[in-house]
Amino acid sequence: MTLTIQFLSEIRKFLKNRNGNDLRAWLLVEPPLPDQYHKLADELKKGYRSSASLTKLVDSCLPEDDNVSDDEGTAWPGFVSFMKDYFEYWRDVDFDDLLGAHQLLTGLTNSCTTALNNPTYGTIMLHTSISLCASLSKLSMTLNKRPDLTRNLQTVDAGEEEQKSIVETTAEIIQKVFTACLTDRSSQRHEQPKGKKTGVYIFANARKTHLAKQLFTNITAKAPPLSFYPAAQRVTFLYYLGRFHFINNHFSRAAQCLQEAYLETAQRFESHRWLVLTYLIPCNLLLGRIPSPQLLQRPEAQSLAPIYMPFAEAMRTGNFLRLQAALDANEKWLFSRGIFLTLLYRLRPLVWRAFTRRTFLLTYIAPTEADSRKAATLELSHLLTTATFVQKRLEGYLPAHPGRKPRQPHINSMFLKAHAGAAARGPKILRPNEGLIWGNMPVTEDHIENIVASLIAQGLLHGFIAHSQGRFAIIGAKQKGAVAAGWPPPAEILATGLKEGEDVPGWVKRV
Amino acid sequence: MASTSTPKPDEKSSTPADSKPEQSQNTKTAGALEEDDEFEDFPVEDWPAEETEAANQQGNTASGGTAADHLWEESWDDDDTSDDFSAQLREELKKVDAAKRR
Numbered sequence: 114m115t116l117t118i119q120f121l122s123e124i125r126k127f128l129k130n131r132n133g134n135d136l137r138a139w140l141l142v143e144p145p146l147p148d149q150y151h152k153l154a155d156e157l158k159k160g161y162r163s164s165a166s167l168t169k170l171v172d173s174c175l176p177e178d179d180n181v182s183d184d185e186g187t188a189w190p191g192f193v194s195f196m197k198d199y200f201e202y203w204r205d206v207d208f209d210d211l212l213g214a215h216q217l218l219t220g221l222t223n224s225c226t227t228a229l230n231n232p233t234y235g236t237i238m239l240h241t242s243i244s245l246c247a248s249l250s251k252l253s254m255t256l257n258k259r260p261d262l263t264r265n266l267q268t269v270d271a272g273e274e275e276q277k278s279i280v281e282t283t284a285e286i287i288q289k290v291f292t293a294c295l296t297d298r299s300s301q302r303h304e305q306p307k308g309k310k311t312g313v314y315i316f317a318n319a320r321k322t323h324l325a326k327q328l329f330t331n332i333t334a335k336a337p338p339l340s341f342y343p344a345a346q347r348v349t350f351l352y353y354l355g356r357f358h359f360i361n362n363h364f365s366r367a368a369q370c371l372q373e374a375y376l377e378t379a380q381r382f383e384s385h386r387w388l389v390l391t392y393l394i395p396c397n398l399l400l401g402r403i404p405s406p407q408l409l410q411r412p413e414a415q416s417l418a419p420i421y422m423p424f425a426e427a428m429r430t431g432n433f434l435r436l437q438a439a440l441d442a443n444e445k446w447l448f449s450r451g452i453f454l455t456l457l458y459r460l461r462p463l464v465w466r467a468f469t470r471r472t473f474l475l476t477y478i479a480p481t482e483a484d485s486r487k488a489a490t491l492e493l494s495h496l497l498t499t500a501t502f503v504q505k506r507l508e509g510y511l512p513a514h515p516g517r518k519p520r521q522p523h524i525n526s527m528f529l530k531a532h533a534g535a536a537a538r539g540p541k542i543l544r545p546n547e548g549l550i551w552g553n554m555p556v557t558e559d560h561i562e563n564i565v566a567s568l569i570a571q572g573l574l575h576g577f578i579a580h581s582q583g584r585f586a587i588i589g590a591k592q593k594g595a596v597a598a599g600w601p602p603p604a605e606i607l608a609t610g611l612k613e614g615e616d617v618p619g620w621v622k623r624v
Numbered sequence: 625m626a627s628t629s630t631p632k633p634d635e636k637s638s639t640p641a642d643s644k645p646e647q648s649q650n651t652k653t654a655g656a657l658e659e660d661d662e663f664e665d666f667p668v669e670d671w672p673a674e675e676t677e678a679a680n681q682q683g684n685t686a687s688g689g690t691a692a693d694h695l696w697e698e699s700w701d702d703d704d705t706s707d708d709f710s711a712q713l714r715e716e717l718k719k720v721d722a723a724k725r726r
Contacts, residue, residue, distance in 0.1 A: 344671050
């Protein structure tokens, strides 16, 4: 008996026993592979060059049985044609030709979806569909980063009217499988899910935002509550949903998802907890929440503390030099995770908040009894002075009197010369985001008033601008004290949704 | 005696920072195309709630908090103005003020 026939007879047994798990384990499509698959491929290359001979073989090995009992299964036409495509895939695939492999895998996954849609026996294909979609999505993402290869594809397809990217085509296929799961009628929405519905949340692993959006919308509208699903699926889903909201700058929603993912992951899964924290910490920073010493002591937080705590320091002290240093120190690492730009732009208001607070602390003179009716104010001209100074520091100038510490006697003389040279060359040319306003643009009165007005509008400062006097006036200073009244804790404003457990699109908590 | 035991499969994921270079090398092959931020499959499908912090959440709610409350600080403003940065700002404010009076 040939290997191909042996293979088909095992597959037939899995169908009979409705064993979807083993079926998936046998229907491999990507390396690493046991040797048999290479032998199978060789056999197919030698003996089954024509589609007709393959069809004949599969038809004869996978007959549609009559009189199938309720707990058994059998082949159906959609499955037979899937098996034929599967063998064609192995006959023709060449993993050194990624584009060709992708086209073959796309065809195979489509064929798998058709088989999955069979109302009677289709469910057995669920595991296989999930694993094919995962392989296809991985391959598509790889190709997406290889324009040198996809350029060829565009030339080949130039005749088609509508040009779709590899990722778009893949997304559509996965969407089809997802819809098949979501619309399975074997269980109601509020019941423990059965059949294909058990696969709904597995498709959350959707990497591209435009696909993810539609997927989460459909989940919100139709899916059973997440709590019906096993822990691994819940946590994975909440991680990706959190990432989705993070990308879309909904930090409060993102933090809710990621926090639940973190709390629901058993402590022994340290690397998973580490990955969730990688996003949960910046999310909380942006909501005005800093990791506590207890959190920082945990093993999964060890490598993250040196990356994120400098940002927390910049937020606490209003020190833009520290913010810039924190961004520079791990730019590549943060960028590759899609966190860099978010921190770069979104943390700025919080650093400005602390900077205005610091300037107030340094300049405010509390009223004496005689003039106690005077409002507590921050002079915007003082803020312009401090901001201009910080801009100069960012441009590479050193302070005239660097602190009160005397110069260390052992400072390297070459270092000092280098700085003298830098001063002679003029200011360091800053990228737009490295300057306080925009690159080397000098800070003006208007900028300062704009920034303060924007902080007030965001609720980060409590008071108003007395424009004619050039001051920020604090409201409620008498009751609370000027600093507490003017600069409420940011989390009070930014994290309300998180604390109240607001509804999060994509997360079905109950139906 | 030199150790001859082979590492357990789950040991490799215990230090995420160490496993990174290994992953990036593999990205060139069609077989392993994982991304740095890809959520690895869990080795088990389910685990009991008692193994998680979320389980303690209910108990704590009675006392007005949640399992996550001790993980984050919301009141962290720094009032200390004796640091270098503040000293530099103070110096600059003095200098500019003096220049204005002149």
